[in-house]
Amino acid sequence: MTDLSHILLQVRDEPLVLAWPVPGDAGGFLTFTQPAEWRAFVDRIGIDPRIPQIVQTKFARARVLYLLGWIDCTMIKAGELAALIALELAVMDRHGGKVAKSKRSFAALLKHMVEVDGLTDADIPMVTRCNGTAIGQLTGATRPTLAERRNLLAHGDPFDGLPVDFR
Helix, strand or coil, rough: CCCCCCCCCCEEEEEEEECCCCCCCCCCEEEEEECCHHHHHHHCCCCCCCCCHHHHHHHHHHHHHHHHHHCCCHHHHHHHHHHHHHHHHHHHHHHHCCCCHHHHHHHHHHHHHHHCCCCHHHHHHHHHCHHHHHCHHCCCCCCCCCCHHHHHHHCCCCCCCCCCCCC
């Protein structure tokens, strides 16, 4: 995990309130009043160390942007894009060979993970912990899908909303 201690965070006048799944409530909110609380929260965001280094590096960028969200909350949305780019790379690396190149896209690979590989909400720890569901965002049954969210973040969304969790 990348050390982010070189990024200095000052006390804010207002707390940082973040829409974030909490145990038992997928639609929860977290409130951070001190920089140390925010830093500890961002430090806990991680991915499995067995994931290839290139993906780890791309996800580290997301963590930096999340941390900078303390200074400017718009950086959290940039962090979401970086996290989704890391996820897309990981999914492409792991499942890309399972879908014909002419039909290979982030959306197709996410759907493949559910429909062919058997991924369920029970396989996603945060979803289980928060009594949520994510599978529809992978298959297209729920809009926007993860692939659509990545596209909206990458290409601009005039109706940009609250940050969402992509762990």
